[in-house]
Amino acid sequence: xxxxxxxxxxxxxxxxxxxxxxxxxxxxxxxxxxxxxxxxxxxxxxxxxxxxxxxxxxxxxxxxxxxxxxxxxxxxxxxxxxxxxxxxxxxxxxxxxxxxxxxxxxxxxxxxxxxxxxxxxxxxxxxxxxxxxxxxxxxxxxxxxxxxxxxxxxxxxxxxxxxxxxxxxxxxx
Numbered sequence: 316x317x318x319x320x321x322x323x324x325x326x327x328x329x330x331x332x333x334x335x336x337x338x339x340x341x342x343x344x345x346x347x348x349x350x351x352x353x354x355x356x357x358x359x360x361x362x363x364x365x366x367x368x369x370x371x372x373x374x375x376x377x378x379x380x381x382x383x384x385x386x387x388x389x390x391x392x393x394x395x396x397x398x399x400x401x402x403x404x405x406x407x408x409x410x411x412x413x414x415x416x417x418x419x420x421x422x423x424x425x426x427x428x429x430x431x432x433x434x435x436x437x438x439x440x441x442x443x444x445x446x447x448x449x450x451x452x453x454x455x456x457x458x459x460x461x462x463x464x465x466x467x468x469x470x471x472x473x474x475x476x477x478x479x480x481x482x483x484x485x486x487x488x
Contacts, residue, residue: 321424326468328429331384331460336366340426341386344459347422348390351415354398354407360415361451363389373444374456378436384429384460389441390416391453412454419457429462 316324341364348362365374365387374387381387392408399406420430433456441453 316425321421325421325424325430326472327431328384328458328460328462328466329382329431329469330463330466331382331429331458332463333383334385334461336386336428336460340423340428343426344388344419344422344428347418348415351411351418353411353414357396357398357407357411359392359394359396359398359408360412361391361393361447362415363391363445363447365389370445376444377440378433378456380431380433380435380456381458382431384431384458386459388416388419388457388459389445389453390419390455390457391447391451393448393450394452395450408452409454412452416455416457423457423459427461428459429466431458432456433458 345362345364348360349358351360353359365371366385371381371385371387374381374389390412392412394406394408397406397408397411416432420432423430434454436453436456438453441447447453
């Protein structure tokens with residue numbers, strides 16, 4: 316599958332099969348995360364793999380957006396490991412974690428898995444349910460599994476702004 320096809324066909328899956336994700340596929344997805352570019356190659360990303368029933372029940376208490384998926388990747392970063400822009404003190408952590416999530420999402424798609432990028436979760440509830448280290452900043456949940464036979468993209472999936480609204484050449488309009 317070409318990259319263009321991959322990015323066009325990928326959509327947020329909201330119905331999953333009751334089928335486990337193979338360890339070899341999960342390993343490839345996590346390797347894509349490890350290989351993701353991060354600012355200064357600081358690699359501040361931290362990923363919690365949740366696939367056991369007890370952990371998935373905890374996820375369900377943090378978000379309503381698991382959609383029955385058998386695996387959830389909780390992606391965050393360690394601010395102490397993140398590169399910081401010296402001009403204004405902005406941490407690269409959110410950007411780095413987002414790049415990592417994107418690479419995992421696209422790798423999963425190439426493997427025939429479906430994903431949904433979820434930010435609709437309560438970070439305080441994540442801390443209550445999972446007790447991550449205090450230096451963990453949760454950014455996203457990547458909901459992961461095989462799409463159900465009746466899974467289809469939402470009507471909004473193909474709606475895109477024209478490039479002229481998104482891109483400027485040499486000056487902003």
